[in-house]
Amino acid sequence: xxxxxxxxxxxxxxxxxxxxxxxxxxxxxxxxxxxxxxxxxxxxxxxxxxxxxxxxxxxxxxxxxxxxxxxxxxxxxxxxxxxxxxxxxxxxxxxxxxxxxxxxxxxxxxxxxxxxxxxxxxxxxxxxxxxxxxxxxxxxxxxxxxxxxxxxxxxxxxxxxxxxxxxxxxxxxxxxxxxxxxxxxxxxxxxxxxxxxxxxxxxxxxxxxxxxxxxxxxxxxxxxxxxxxxxxxxxxxxxxxxxxxxxxxxxxxxxxxxxxxxxxxxxxxxxxxxxxxxxxxxxxxxxxxxxxxxxxxxxxxxxxxxxxxxxxxxxxxxxxxxxxxxxxxxxxxxxxxxxxxxxxxxxxxxxxxxxxxxxxxxxxxxxxxxxxxxxxxxxxxxxxxxxxxxxxxxxxxxxxxx
Amino acid sequence: xxxxxxxxxxxxxxxxxxxxxxxxxxxxxxxxxxxxxxxxxxxxxxxxxxxxxxxxxxxxxxxxxxxxxxxxxxxxxxxxxxxxxxxxxxxxxxxxxxxxxxxxxxxxxxxxxxxxxxxxxxxxxxxxxxxxxxxxxxxxxxxxxxxxxxxxxxxxxxxxxxxxxxxxxxxxxxxxxxxxxxxxxxxxxxxxxxxxxxxxxxxxxxxxxxxxxxxxxxxxxxxxxxxxxxxxxxxxxxxxxxxxx
Numbered sequence: 001x002x003x004x005x006x007x008x009x010x011x012x013x014x015x016x017x018x019x020x021x022x023x024x025x026x027x028x029x030x031x032x033x034x035x036x037x038x039x040x041x042x043x044x045x046x047x048x049x050x051x052x053x054x055x056x057x058x059x060x061x062x063x064x065x066x067x068x069x070x071x072x073x074x075x076x077x078x079x080x081x082x083x084x085x086x087x088x089x090x091x092x093x094x095x096x097x098x099x100x101x102x103x104x105x106x107x108x109x110x111x112x113x114x115x116x117x118x119x120x121x122x123x124x125x126x127x128x129x130x131x132x133x134x135x136x137x138x139x140x141x142x143x144x145x146x147x148x149x150x151x152x153x154x155x156x157x158x159x160x161x162x163x164x165x166x167x168x169x170x171x172x173x174x175x176x177x178x179x180x181x182x183x184x185x186x187x188x189x190x191x192x193x194x195x196x197x198x199x200x201x202x203x204x205x206x207x208x209x210x211x212x213x214x215x216x217x218x219x220x221x222x223x224x225x226x227x228x229x230x231x232x233x234x235x236x237x238x239x240x241x242x243x244x245x246x247x248x249x250x251x252x253x254x255x256x257x258x259x260x261x262x263x264x265x266x267x268x269x270x271x272x273x274x275x276x277x278x279x280x281x282x283x284x285x286x287x288x289x290x291x292x293x294x295x296x297x298x299x300x301x302x303x304x305x306x307x308x309x310x311x312x313x314x315x316x317x318x319x320x321x322x323x324x325x326x327x328x329x330x331x332x333x334x335x336x337x338x339x340x341x342x343x344x345x346x347x348x349x350x351x352x353x354x355x356x357x358x359x360x361x362x363x364x365x366x367x368x369x370x371x372x373x374x375x376x377x378x379x380x381x382x383x384x385x386x387x388x389x390x391x392x393x394x395x396x397x398x399x400x401x402x
Numbered sequence: 403x404x405x406x407x408x409x410x411x412x413x414x415x416x417x418x419x420x421x422x423x424x425x426x427x428x429x430x431x432x433x434x435x436x437x438x439x440x441x442x443x444x445x446x447x448x449x450x451x452x453x454x455x456x457x458x459x460x461x462x463x464x465x466x467x468x469x470x471x472x473x474x475x476x477x478x479x480x481x482x483x484x485x486x487x488x489x490x491x492x493x494x495x496x497x498x499x500x501x502x503x504x505x506x507x508x509x510x511x512x513x514x515x516x517x518x519x520x521x522x523x524x525x526x527x528x529x530x531x532x533x534x535x536x537x538x539x540x541x542x543x544x545x546x547x548x549x550x551x552x553x554x555x556x557x558x559x560x561x562x563x564x565x566x567x568x569x570x571x572x573x574x575x576x577x578x579x580x581x582x583x584x585x586x587x588x589x590x591x592x593x594x595x596x597x598x599x600x601x602x603x604x605x606x607x608x609x610x611x612x613x614x615x616x617x618x619x620x621x622x623x624x625x626x627x628x629x630x631x632x633x634x635x636x637x638x639x640x641x642x643x644x645x646x647x
Binding site: 311317319321324394 | 455458460461480481484485486487488489493495499500501502503504512513515516517518560564
């Protein structure tokens with residue numbers, strides 16, 4: 001009795017009850033598709049997060065002050081920013097961009113637009129923060145030195161203020177001061193709730209003069225010469241900062257340093273770990289539905305065995321060995337799960353072309369293999385009980401069964 | 403002389419334990435030679451179904467020996483019993499027992515499939531067996547498209563197809579009208595004339611009368627064993643006994 005023959009018997013058995021077989025397959029289909037798809041969604045969101053962080057620039061660190069508006073010797077100043085460019089103490093620093101930022105209202109010919117982040121910085125910032133200028137040009141080092149009132153606006157700002165008009169060389173008003181638009185930033189992929197295109201960049205001193213005043217800096221963006229040297233730069237920067245920002249061993253913030261360093265690559269690792277947990281959780285929930293599908297197979301196969309007890313008796317009387325009966329029912333169960341699984345993979349592949357809850361799913365190839373493998377295993381495992389029950393039937397009992 | 407097809411010695415089958423024991427068979431001894439056509443008769447509860455199950459290798463006796471075509475069946479395990487059923491015995495049941503939703507020819511092929519015969523050879527032999535019972539034009543019909551008599555003839559073809567040493571029929575005409583009964587019994591007569599060994603279990607006198615040898619069973623014992631026509635001739639019932647019963 002060849003294997004092909006047994007498969008043909010099994011197929012005939014399945015096609016005898018098409019609706020029932022189809023519904024059982026649907027259970028496995030949903031299980032497999034949800035495993036693949038949910039893992040893909042988890043993976044997709046992890047990828048979105050890491051893309052977002054990479055967009056910030058993985059070879060940079062951001063220094064921020066922990067106590068805003070506190071005593072002047074613990075706040076970040078331009079002197080501290082300049083000190084970070086020290087080639088002997090910080091040899092791996094490529095550039096340092098002091099940053100002040102605030103929100104502001106930009107006005108052009110009577111149209112107002114509130115910019116969530118109006119950034120004052122230096123020319124290096126564009127490269128370090130991975131924010132290229134699309135149209136026009138960034139401002140020059142000379143502009144920064146002179147504190148010229150020029151501004152580079154984000155895509156959203158350009159659309160709001162200059163619908164259908166070329167914004168370059170137009171004059172806008174920010175807090176009563178006139179700024180000349182010199183460029184528009186290239187569109188950035190918007191992530192999360194915050195519109196990263198709703199921004200405007202101007203020379204540091206111009207912003208300080210007009211908006212923020214000459215107080216502390218919001219942050220300092222430090223670019224490393226090489227992405228591998230980010231951690232090195234971080235320690236160099238902290239050494240310098242520890243010297244400069246003398247913590248008056250005070251009672252308030254006891255041991256903690258007066259500054260905080262945000263390291264993009266560290267952030268990336270943390271976020272990836274979080275996303276992995278999320279993905280595992282989603283996969284586990286989906287695996288439960290796969291398990292339920294498997295129990296559906298057991299249920300249906302038990303019904304089938306009971307229904308076909310007489311047929312089993314006939315086959316045994318005609319000389320079918322126990323093993324052939326076992327194989328026939330095992331293969332029926334496995335076919336159910338394999339066909340259901342294959343359709344599930346197809347459904348998942350189709351489903352992954354659509355955006356799900358705002359996330360573009362990214363299929364993990366191993367999850368496809370795993371889900372298929374598990375569905376085959378489920379067929380064998382959950383089909384095993386009914387199949388062995390069929391094989392154990394005594395032919396006279398089975399023949400007498402009505 | 404060749405070895406007998408069936409050689410049963412002091413066969414006993416006991417159901418239940420202690421007080422509730424039932425001796426379905428209380429020491430049956432029987433020898434059936436090759437080419438014989440035996441009818442085993444008895445009322446219900448006489449043990450004929452139990453005897454049929456044991457002769458058919460579907461069940462094992464509690465006591466006694468059973469040699470089927472020289473093989474001691476009472477000592478076989480599950481696997482060898484399946485093999486013995488497949489190679490040595492052709493079954494014909496009262497309720498036909500064809501596999502539903504499966505064509506006549508596929509039903510006839512089934513025992514050959516379990517015997518490991520190649521598909522092409524299988525198809526050839528199945529069609530040949532169907533033509534023996536006169537149903538070659540119904541090969542592609544499914545059981546529910548066939549009459550009772552036709553279904554039973556398909557079952558006979560299925561029993562024949564492996565060329566078994568023994569054809570074992572359990573009340574083969576029990577579910578048939580008189581016309582279909584005649585058809586099926588004629589097939590048995592032809593098979594017997596062709597040298598097949600046939601054992602029929604029945605309670606119909608009309609069927610028993612056509613066999614070459616009649617065995618009566620009462621309370622698990624053989625009470626009568628009559629030869630109605632010689633072993634090497636066409637069964638008497640085929641000509642004369644048809645209207646006697």
